[in-house]
Amino acid sequence: MPGLFQQIQAGKLWDFHGGIHPPGRKEQTNQKPIAVLPIPDRLYLPLRQHIGVAGQLLVRVGERVLKGQQLTSAENSMAVPVHAPTSGTVLSITPHTSPHPSALPELTLVLEPDGLDEWRQREPLNFLTCDNMTLLSRIQDSGIAGMGGAGFPTHIKAGLTQPVDYLIINAVECEPYISADDLLMQEAATTIVKGIDILCRLLNPKAVLIGIEDDKPIAAAAMMAACSQREHYYVRIVPTKYPSGGEKQLIQLLTNKEVPNGRRPADIGIVMQNVGTAFAIAQAVLDDHPLLSRIVTVAGDTLNQPQNVLALLGTPVSALLDACGFQSQPQQRVIMGGPMMGFTLPDLSVPVVKTTNCILAPTAQELPAASTEMDCIRCSACADACPASLLPQQLLWYSKAKDSDKLQEYNLADCIECGACAYVCPSEIPLVQYYRVAKADIREQQREALKAEQAKARFEARNARLEQEKQERLQRNQQLAAARQQQQLASGANTAVADALARIKAKQALAAPAEERSKEQILAERELKKQQAREHQQQKAQQQKAEQQATEQHNEPAEQTPAVTENTNSKAAAVAAAIARAQAKKAAQAAEQHATEQQVTPAPNTEKSHQAEVSAEADPRKAAIAAAIARAKAKQQAQTEHETNAAPATASTANKPAAGSDIVAATEDPRKAAVAAALARAKAKKQASAEATEQTAASTTGAPEPDVAVTEDPRKAAIAAAIARAKARKQADSENS
């Protein structure tokens, strides 16, 4: 049994599973020469025309560019630049309908040609003498990306360091209608072979296999003639079957090898390049002619003159169709790409890009639109047609069920979306569409899962970091403590520590009884206080009586009494404190009330709220807005005033413990007093804020009836406000309706 290489040399071909034989319809275009389109009025150049990332813009709007001038740079290895296809002025750089199934706008440079077609400086290379790096950077800088349809950056595939056994040149062109590669081979076989020479120098393969379908006899003959001087170049004529031009299928056809799942052809020593790419490489290296144009098949029965055209990249599709005599029909479809894998265009301003091989404008008779989707009858014609040996009907079943586990088990990812299954489906189920959706769903799920995983990892890392920091802190503190201890030991300050300990003990001893007492006696003291207060009131009443009798004698009895009692005995002191507290409270309340009056009453006085009142009758919406503004203002005011109020309030409450029975503790330890004061302050603040919210609620009445609400009671005011609001809303609703 001869080895694989011998078999390949002997011209053996293999077969792949499935495949279909749709009518080719290439005779529409494959007998005519390539027409050169005139330079259009505008060129739309998407900044990204390949798989990868867009380069950095190098030109500005309004700048004049020369033919072949680089418009974007390629700093990244996955970036390839775009060039000015002719000389002209950059009109704008804006999003424009993209040549993509989604038709989502993509950043596009609009060029206005000046008609001079003036070239930049050109530097042809001699590929035999320059090194590989120069060649590769020339390929990249010339903007070459796979021209068969995928648009993968060519310099990456040409710059592989893995050993390459077979370089396969894909000239199969298996989709119906398309004859762009066919015509290119017919007219430029020698240039193509030079391009292959350059690829061979870069990759150094054992053999070059050029796969051509048997429906292109002229092209095959031209290629054979051009290759006749090369020993290890083999032109292989493969039977016409769709999708022989798929990368994996052609590899299987020519070498009987399968690309293992999840790997690339390079992993089994194979590199595949499209025949158009080889041509572009030759032009770039030998003529310093970057990728500026490409051959596009323009076909379909709605055209008077279907033909292949050489179109500048960026030429809008409308220019191509017009040049071929397009007559639109109702329900017209315009397809970019072939009838099997192409996508329909929403409008004709979409430009030709590096991967555009065909524009198809069929009549409804020629390619009837899909009719209603019927039920799957499990005939498995799809499985028989699938080139990847999948089970499309099972995949359909699981796609509909959104069972992503099963979809993965049935290898959905291996679907190349060639459309053979949908082509044969008797129920006209758009299978590929189902798979695209399912694939997108799975990708989304995986992204989500990845995100969740990353979030989890982040969370765990954070926890670990916090824990570590905590440990470090602890350790540091311990170390510091140890160091201090040592220092103290070293300085012989044992006594100081002992003193400190003793001091603490003493303090505790002192504090303990005070606390106990406060706990047990607090109730009793309170009772006492109440009694004192009652007595004091009686006294006061008597005093007031006395005052009434003799007002001239006593001008300020209330203030005098506490001062005196405080000095004389504790009872009197407590009474005085209570009075002071009450007064303080009253004062605080008065201040607050005053504040609320200030908050609300001035509001209607201001111009804005006045306007609001007026407009409330005219338009409840405006009124609502005005009310909201007024409310916000009132709130602000309230807050500022409260802050100022809070200070006296705290002062007055702070008096409470100081003046009360805790006076002993207070005098003993000013710290405790401070804490108590702080507590009291916090309480006062809380109270104040609670009141403030009520007040703000009241102030919401703003526009309709503000005055009523305020003065009486904040609660009532709130209710009134709510009623007013409801009324306003109703009015608004009724007017709206």
Place this chain on the structure above:
Amino acid sequence: MSFKIASSPHQHNQRSTAHIMRLVALACLPGIAVQAVLFGYGVLIQLVLAIVTAWISEALVLKLRGKAVLPRLKDNSALLTAVLLAIAIPPYAPWWIIVIGTAFAIIMVKQLYGGLGNNLFNPAMAAYVLLLVSFPLQMTQWLPPLSLQSVDLTPLDAVCSIFTHYSCSGFSLSQLQASIDGITMATPLDTLRTDLGRGLTLDESLNRPVFFAFAGTGWLWVNLAYLAGGLLLIQQKVISWRIPLAVIGSLFVLSAIATLAAPDTIAGPLFHLFSGGTMLAAFFIATDPVSASTTNKGRLVYGALIGLLVFLIRNFGGYPDAYAFAVLLANMAVPLIDYYTRPRTYGHRPRSELK
């Protein structure tokens, strides 16, 4: 100007479900013609009854299910079910047999499982089994070929006997079954079965007039006609060759081995292939895409399983013919068969190597 947006592919081979079903039904025509010529016109009346019942039942259920009726009636699947059941039952069975059977097939077996494409069992065969179990007498009253019949049957007689149980001249079905010599005749398979049960040897039994050469009189031609129709379907790529080949192949091999082992009690492979419903079942019934296996390897297994079951039931079971049972049993095994016969995906290692 706005253009129509569509998903790829934009091309279709223009062969629809309706087209496929119609082709299968048309391929039955040679068999039906031979049956009508050799066994009388009963089969044609049964066909009309079955088709009408099927359409009415289908429309009724689709209406109840709130589905569009006309597009689904046009897919010809109900028509095909009706045709297959009509040619499977005895041609002079009373009219209500086929009506019950067809209605059951369409309503219970097909639509209640979710309509076309969702039924687990072959509707025609499930209905056949229902009829055979429920009405064993009516379902076994096969008339001998016209050449052996004592009374000549006109088309009108066929109508009368289907609708009134008596022919126009007043013969009952069991009287019609009697041959010229007055002996009641059943199908060849039935006759052989009874004879073998009575202790006769195979050769003795095969000398009866109901047999012709190596198969039943008339039945040989019917089977050949269905074979021709089936081959046409394979040539048209409507059905895959795998299921018919597996059915016929396994039946052939098994009966060949068995007849060598027991030449006096087990009929040879040719007898089995050209008697009863072998060709009809192998090409038209077992290949029903909905209820058959869908993988290439699975189809071979599925077909072979049917052959095995038919061989076992015919020779050792309680029924003279066995395709309905065999097909239903194999239908049950389809999910399992499909699961274990998945093809190796491109670029993946065979499943066996993964474990």
